[in-house]
Amino acid sequence: MDGLGSRLRASLRLKRGRGGPSQNNPREAVKEPESSQEHALPSFAGGPHFFEYLVVVSLKKKRSGDDYEPTITYQFPKRENLLRGQQEEEERLLSAIPLFCFPDGNEWASLTEYHRETFSFVLTNVDGSRKIGYCRRLLPAGSGPRLPKVYCIISCIGCFGLFSKILDEVEKRHQISMAVIYPFMQGLREAAFPAPGKTVTLKSFIPDSGTEFISLTRPLDSHLEHVDFNSLLQCLSFEQIIQIFASAVLERKIIFLAEGLSTLSQCIHAAAALLYPFSWAHTYIPVVPKKLLDTVCCPTPFMVGVQMRFLQEVMDSPMEEVLLVNLCEGTFLLSVGDENDILPPKLQNDILDSLSRETKELHKTSEEINEQVSGPFVQFFVKTVGHYASYIKREANGQGHFQERSFCKALTSKTNRRFVKKFVKTQLFSLFIQEAEKSKNPPAGYFQKKILEYEEQKKQKKNKGKD
Known part of the structure; x- marks a missing residue:
């Protein structure tokens, strides 16, 4: 357990390199084209690359007994010329992935039908950063009994809907040949991840189908792009x-x-x-x-x-x-x-009333549902801790110091104050306020936007009362 835990927490910083089949199973080697047939069209770059790895995890029978063991049988990109420390980090990552692609244990039997599943897992680095594994588990093409396999994309980016679409494209190519997957993933790897609300378009050639244009759009509101509340x-x-x-x-x-x-x-x-x-x-x-x-x-x-x-x-x-x-x-x-x-x-009743009211309508998009479910909880934090920035005192060098006691006393409601006194002791709040102390101004974002809206509403209500 300790060895496995250390592998999962290990540093996962890796360099880019060439792709290719896993050396664990040379029989499944796939010849890669010398030049990619796909390329990214002009996009609005958000900076990071879409993914670090695509791996295929298959079930292989153990040498002793009837149990199966999940094994990486394909890896893209295949990294070369790594330093010793980098190679060790890569090995830790790759040894952890199969376990999470088949978390069910090793008691499997060949199947003729299997309902595909799309899921994800998270690997946490020693510095607290996380890598997400986006998985599609399905049966390989064929008619007889066979074992499922998993296509897994490892990325530092949380955007479940977008990666589900990428897995759809991988699955479509998987039905033709593993060799068709490589140029698509190579084109994706060369594309920069789009900024919120922007689109990257890939030009893709599929045998017998011709050239396709695949558009991958990132949601405008990025704080919910990794989630689906349905x-x-x-x-x-x-x-x-x-x-x-x-x-x-x-x-x-x-x-x-x-x-x-x-x-x-x-x-x-x-x-x-x-x-x-x-x-x-x-x-x-x-x-x-x-x-x-x-x-x-x-x-x-x-x-x-x-x-x-x-x-x-x-x-x-x-x-x-x-x-x-x-x-x-x-x-x-x-x-x-x-x-x-x-x-x-x-405040609990406010959340319940908002959820009941906002989710009554039918035929809503996932983005609309996400916004209407998340909104009442964001508003809860706005009302309880949204005044935090006013209680960070700054030195001449800009370093801030949070005034916890004054912050709690500023709440007029006794029940709100009682809750906040507990909440400020959590790691959730501590990490948040540490970042706020480092920043000279509150970070621009959805939460800050809602704080400003709430303060404006209170100001208008106060002025209306004077009239």
């Missing part, structure tokens, strides 16, 4: 979502249970996104592999997803003060008991 809304009531949010705000232990990998990863990403503008900094595993199930025994905060097949193992584990969420049944199997009393009552 699964969470389908599985749980508004009241339950608010209680999960309350538990997360106080950095408690939360376990999500579901059958499907897609549901599990989408719901846990959605729950974490409710904390915006704060970021969950503790253990965060959207789909826990079987080998890491003892994570649920950790004494420190965590937010993890576990497949329902491991329910008994979870229930038999020694756990204290955990919220265990059954996404299949829409119930809490375990809870602390005070989840409904954590948030100030009036």
Whole structure:
């Protein structure tokens, strides 16, 4: 466990290089074209590249017994001339990926039908930075019994919808030949990731289909581009979502249970996104592999997803003060008991009323649903801690110092003040305020925009009262 944990936390900084099949399985070697048939058309660059790796993970029978072991059978790009430290970092990353592509364990049998699944996992670096694995698990082309394989894209960028579209393109090419995937991914790798609201277009040639133009557009509001709230809304009531949010705000232990990998990863990403503008900094595993199930025994905060097949193992584990969420049944199997009393009552009712009102309409886009679900929670933070910038005193050199006591006393509502006194002690708030102390001005963004709107509304209301 310690060795595996160190691999997952290892530094993952890697250089670019050539692509190619994994040397683990030379029989699946794919000849790469000397020049790419695809290139990025003029785009609005956002800076970073789309991805670091595309790997294919297949199930290979172990030498002893009937069990299977997930193994990387294709890797793009294939890196060469790495320094020793860089090579070790690459090996740590590549050794961790198969485990998360097949978190179900190694008891598999050949199948003739398998409903494809799209899910994601997160690898955390020693410095707290994260890499996301976007996965598509499916059956290879064919008619007889066969084992599923996973296409996994590793990226530093959180944008689930956009990478789902990329995986659609990879899957389409996978039906033809592995060799057709390479030029598409090479073109994507040469393209810069678009800025919010902008589009990058790839020119792609597919045998028997001709040239296609593939447009990849990044959402204008980037703070929700990595999440889709639909699964969470389908599985749980508004009241339950608010209680999960309350538990997360106080950095408690939360376990999500579901059958499907897609549901599990989408719901846990959605729950974490409710904390915006704060970021969950503790253990965060959207789909826990079987080998890491003892994570649920950790004494420190965590937010993890576990497949329902491991329910008994979870229930038999020694756990204290955990919220265990059954996404299949829409119930809490375990809870602390005070989840409904954590948030100030009036603000909790405001969230509930807003969710009930905003989500009534049918036929909404995912972006509209995301905005309407996230909005009430952002407003909660605006009302409780949105005045933080006024309580950062700055020295002549610009370094800020947060005045915690004055900040809490500024709240006139006793229930709000009682909540905030607890919240300021969390790592969520501490990391946020540390960044604010370093910055001379509040960072421009969605949260700051909502703070300014709220302050303007209060000012107008006050002036109206004078009239």
